[in-house]
Amino acid sequence: MASLSFNPTRINQTSPQPFTNLTKFSFHLSKPPTNKKHIQLPHCTSSLSESSLFSTSNIEASTIDQDDFLDDPTSELSFLDPEVDPQSITEWEIDFCSRPILDIRGKKMWELVVCDESLSLQYTKYFPNNVINSVTLKNAVVSICDELGVPLPEKIRFFRSQMQTIISRACNELGVKPISSRRCLSLVLWLEERYETVYTRHPGFQKGSKPILALDNPFPMELPENLYGEKWAFVQLPFSAVKEEVSSFETKFIFGATLDLELLGIDIDDETLIPGLAVATSRAQPLAAWMNGLEICSVEADISKACLILSAGISTRYIYATYKKSPVTTGEAEAWEAAKRACGGLHFLAIQENLDSDDCIGFWLLLDLPPPPV
Known part of the structure; x- marks a missing residue:
């Protein structure tokens, strides 16, 4: 493929203005675009391969009925696309945070959600709030690798500043590079989808509950x-x-x-x-x-x-x-x-x-x- 000549359009085609001045510009969209922002999730479609891996906290994977799994918001997910080379998945996106769901003790449940950019790897697991630490996370990461047969990632991205210490410590002990970044777009969109299809249907869901780890928006x-x-x-x-x-x-x-x-x-x-x-x-x-x-x-x-x-x-x-x-x-x-x-x-x-x-x-x-x- 030939290299592209980068040639963006500016309205003002005279001499460029100083960096601190605004170049006059107007926009003319050809038509209002549609942006569905929808990720085709393997566990939400009818095209699941029979070799896809599933697990829940109380049912053996080999005994799961797929329809029951898809209908059960309390289920946990362990999925690896069988058409993808596990060695090619070198970067993960992670969220380790509380959910608007109460457990049997009346305490907020925590959840680990892991994926790669292409969603070829997907993993979720619930945790009680009294085991949230770097050791729990490190062990969970190792379990994912063992269960799905994937190597430890080279990098793990995460987007919550409040979890930086726990995630960074777990990553460092595993020799994985932690990257704090809001470019976890696949993960963020998947969390939006899970909120509608999983969390709101969970028997412990607490309507109106606000995130306890809200994203920062500091003064520039x-x-x-x-x-x-x-x-x-x-x-x-x-x-x-x-x-x-x-x-x-x-x-x-x-x-x-x-x-x-x-x-x-x-x-x-x-x-x-x-x-x-x-x-x-x-x-x-x-x-x-x-x-x-x-x-x-x-x-x-x-x-x-x-x-x-x-x-x-x-x-x-x-x-x-x-x-x-x-x-x-x-x-x-x-x-x-x-x-x-x-x-x-x-x-x-x-x-x-x-x-x-x-x-x-x-x-x-x-x-x-x-x-x-x-």
């Missing part, structure tokens, strides 16, 4: 000097070009991160314009390399403070750029955010040597999702 801090660009602009790319840019990761070296658009169920017309932010600097290569280690998850325009916020990791937020507030610039920032919402939160960040270059040094495809309901 100053951007480190090594992450500064020189110029920036709001840009747009047709969805077809975004998909080509994603596929080009397979054929050329480029810093950044992509998303599995098919898995995430993002259903957008190819001509729809996807909003993005282009950053230009003469030191594009080192800047992209620094950014590559940040686990970037979103860019947002803060209308009230006339700035752009870069979110990374679990709860790191930077003031990425500022602009002079005026009715015009406010309208442009509002239009950019509206375009992002119209695309279901899909947007991108690109780093180039200059804003008119056909080459992209860094490209991050981002999806701004609300936090899970649990």
